[in-house]
Amino acid sequence: MASADTTEAQPMMVVQAAPVTEEAVILAPVADAVAETEAADETEASFVAAIEAEIASAPEEDRATFDSIGLSEEIVKAVTESGYRHPTPIQEQAIPHVLMGRDMLGCAQTGTGKTASFVLPMLDILTGSRAKARMPRSLILEPTRELALQVAENFEKYGKYLKLNHALLIGGESMNDQRDVLEKGVDVLIATPGRLLDLFDRGRVLLADCKVLVIDEADRMLDMGFIPDVERIVSMLPPIRQTLFFSATMAPEIRRLADAFLSNPKEITVAPPASVATTITTGLAYVQPFDKREALRRLIRREQVTNALIFCNRKIEVDILYKSLKKHGFSVGALHGDMDQSQRFATLNAFKANELQLLVCSDVAARGIDIGGLSHVFNFDVPFHSEDYVHRIGRTGRAGREGHAYSIATADDAKNVAAIEKLTGKAIPRLEIEGLEPVTEAEIQEAITSPRRGRGRGGPARRPDRRDGGRGRPERGRRDASDRAPRPEAPEDLAAEAPARRDRPERRPRAEAPEGREAPRRDRDRDRDPRRGRDEQPSEAALREAAMRDFQQRDRDAPRPLYHAEQSLS
Missing domain, CATH: 3.40.50.300 (P-loop containing nucleotide triphosphate hydrolases)
Known part of the structure; x- marks a missing residue:
C-alpha cells in the first residue's frame, strides 16, 4: 500500500493501470505530448473524473x-x-x-x-x-x-x-x-x-x-x-x-x-462542478442577434472540427439552426424531444459513427448521452443556468485530450455570461469575428445593469440604441393636471346668440288601420328551423316557405267583400 507521501502521484498510477480501450489506442501517437500534464488534466476534465481522483487519493482503509x-x-x-x-x-x-x-x-x-x-x-x-x-x-x-x-x-x-x-x-x-x-x-x-x-x-x-x-x-x-x-x-x-x-x-x-x-x-x-478543465480552450463572441447563425458558420469553418455538439435552449431553435446549417452544406443532424424514437436513435448512431460532423441538440435531448472523443462544443445559445454551461463544455477535453468550447452571445445574454464567469471564477476570453457588426462594451454594460428586457426565452432581441430614439416612438409619461392648457369657458349668452333652428314640418299622423284588417302577428318560433343555430342565415327555401305562410295567413284573416258572394250566386 502506498504511503501518505506518495498520494500525489496516485492519480498517475490510476491512469496507467486503466485497461487499454479503443480511446487509448487512438491517443497513443500523442501520449508523449500530454504525459507531463495527464494527471492534472484527468482530475479537471470532468466532474466524474474529479470525484474518482479524490476517492483514489484517499487511504484504502478509510474509503467505503x-x-x-x-x-x-x-x-x-x-x-x-x-x-x-x-x-x-x-x-x-x-x-x-x-x-x-x-x-x-x-x-x-x-x-x-x-x-x-x-x-x-x-x-x-x-x-x-x-x-x-x-x-x-x-x-x-x-x-x-x-x-x-x-x-x-x-x-x-x-x-x-x-x-x-x-x-x-x-x-x-x-x-x-x-x-x-x-x-x-x-x-x-x-x-x-x-x-x-x-x-x-x-x-x-x-x-x-x-x-x-x-x-x-x-x-x-x-x-x-x-x-x-x-x-x-x-x-x-x-x-x-x-x-x-x-x-x-x-x-x-x-x-x-x-x-x-x-x-x-x-x-x-452534491456541489456542482464549478471549474473548467485546463484541456478545454474556451471563447465567447458577442454578436448582434441577426448575425448569430453567420457567426456560428464562420467559427465552424475556421476551426478544425472533427465532431461537435451545438447546443440550443429551445427545440424550435434546434430545428431552425439544423435547416440553416444543412442549407449551407454542413454535415449536420438534429436531436430534440419531438423527433420519432427510431429517427433519434439513427441520428445519434450516425453521429457516433462519424457519419455526421455536427449535431444540433437541446440540453434535455443530450442529457444522459456520452460521446467520447468530442473535439468541439458550440453554445449557439448561452444557457440559462450557469451549471449547464460547465456540463455542456465538459463533454469535450476529456481524458487529457484537447477540447474547444465556444459560445455565441448577444447583449441580452450579458447577465447570464456574468453569472457563468462568477461560477467558474474566471472570465471567458472574448473572440472577434471579422465582417460582423460588433457589440459595443456600452451595450453589454447597459444590459448587465438595466432590468432584463422583455424578450422572453429565445425571443428576438431589441437594439439598445433604439430604446429612446431612432425609429422607435419615445415613451410618453402621464401629464399632470397643471400641465394641461386651460379650457375656454362658454359664454353665458351663447344660447341666446345662436341662430334659431328652423323648425321641421310636422309629420301627418299615420292613418289607423280599418277595423278587422289588423296585420297578423308572425309566429317566429314556428317559422324558425329548429335545426338551425342562432348565428346561421336562413336558406332561400326557408324564406320562401315563411313568406308563403305569411301570405296565406293574411289572406285567411282578411274580410271578404260582398260582391264575391253575389258573383258566386250568379
Whole structure:
C-alpha cells in the first residue's frame, strides 16, 4: 500500500493501470505530448473524473465499499463485475437512508452517480415479493426517453442476479407491446409522464400498489412543462409510500414541489462542478442577434472540427439552426424531444459513427448521452443556468485530450455570461469575428445593469440604441393636471346668440288601420328551423316557405267583400 507521501502521484498510477480501450489506442501517437500534464488534466476534465481522483487519493482503509453500506450480496456482485468497488459521495450518503425507507431530496447533476444511488437500494427493497398484473410496485419518472433508457440499462446491469422485471413506457414505441408487459406484472415501471398517463387513461396500468416513487431530473420536468402531469400522477399513488426526489437545481418552484411530495426527507447536496478543465480552450463572441447563425458558420469553418455538439435552449431553435446549417452544406443532424424514437436513435448512431460532423441538440435531448472523443462544443445559445454551461463544455477535453468550447452571445445574454464567469471564477476570453457588426462594451454594460428586457426565452432581441430614439416612438409619461392648457369657458349668452333652428314640418299622423284588417302577428318560433343555430342565415327555401305562410295567413284573416258572394250566386 502506498504511503501518505506518495498520494500525489496516485492519480498517475490510476491512469496507467486503466485497461487499454479503443480511446487509448487512438491517443497513443500523442501520449508523449500530454504525459507531463495527464494527471492534472484527468482530475479537471470532468466532474466524474474529479470525484474518482479524490476517492483514489484517499487511504484504502478509510474509503467505503458497496458491501459496507448495506446492499445485498447479489447486488454487490453485479456492481463489482461492472468495475465499481467504491461508491461516489452521493451514493455513499443516499443508499443507507433509502434502505431505511426514508424519503430523499437530492440535489445533484448528471455524472455524479445519482442514478445508481436510487437504482441499487430499490433493487434491494423490491426483492422478496412479486407484482400483480397492471399494478407496478415502484415507479420512476424521467423527463426524456434517453434518460429512461439509461435507467433501464442500470436495472438490467445491476439486477441480473435478482428475479425482478421492469417495464419501459416511453413514446415512440408500440403501446400494445407495453400493454402486454404490464399485463404480466412488473416490479419497476420506468416511464415518461405523457406515455404513462396515456396508458392510465386507457385502464392499462394501475398505481394503487406502488410503494416507491422516484422523480428524477425535476428541474427538467419543470422546463419541459411536465409538472402538472407529475402532480396528477402523484395524486393517483397511495399516500403511504417512499418518495425519492432528485434535481440538479433547487429553484423555488422545485422546493415547493418537494415540500408537497416528501415527508421528513433526508436532504443530500452534491456541489456542482464549478471549474473548467485546463484541456478545454474556451471563447465567447458577442454578436448582434441577426448575425448569430453567420457567426456560428464562420467559427465552424475556421476551426478544425472533427465532431461537435451545438447546443440550443429551445427545440424550435434546434430545428431552425439544423435547416440553416444543412442549407449551407454542413454535415449536420438534429436531436430534440419531438423527433420519432427510431429517427433519434439513427441520428445519434450516425453521429457516433462519424457519419455526421455536427449535431444540433437541446440540453434535455443530450442529457444522459456520452460521446467520447468530442473535439468541439458550440453554445449557439448561452444557457440559462450557469451549471449547464460547465456540463455542456465538459463533454469535450476529456481524458487529457484537447477540447474547444465556444459560445455565441448577444447583449441580452450579458447577465447570464456574468453569472457563468462568477461560477467558474474566471472570465471567458472574448473572440472577434471579422465582417460582423460588433457589440459595443456600452451595450453589454447597459444590459448587465438595466432590468432584463422583455424578450422572453429565445425571443428576438431589441437594439439598445433604439430604446429612446431612432425609429422607435419615445415613451410618453402621464401629464399632470397643471400641465394641461386651460379650457375656454362658454359664454353665458351663447344660447341666446345662436341662430334659431328652423323648425321641421310636422309629420301627418299615420292613418289607423280599418277595423278587422289588423296585420297578423308572425309566429317566429314556428317559422324558425329548429335545426338551425342562432348565428346561421336562413336558406332561400326557408324564406320562401315563411313568406308563403305569411301570405296565406293574411289572406285567411282578411274580410271578404260582398260582391264575391253575389258573383258566386250568379
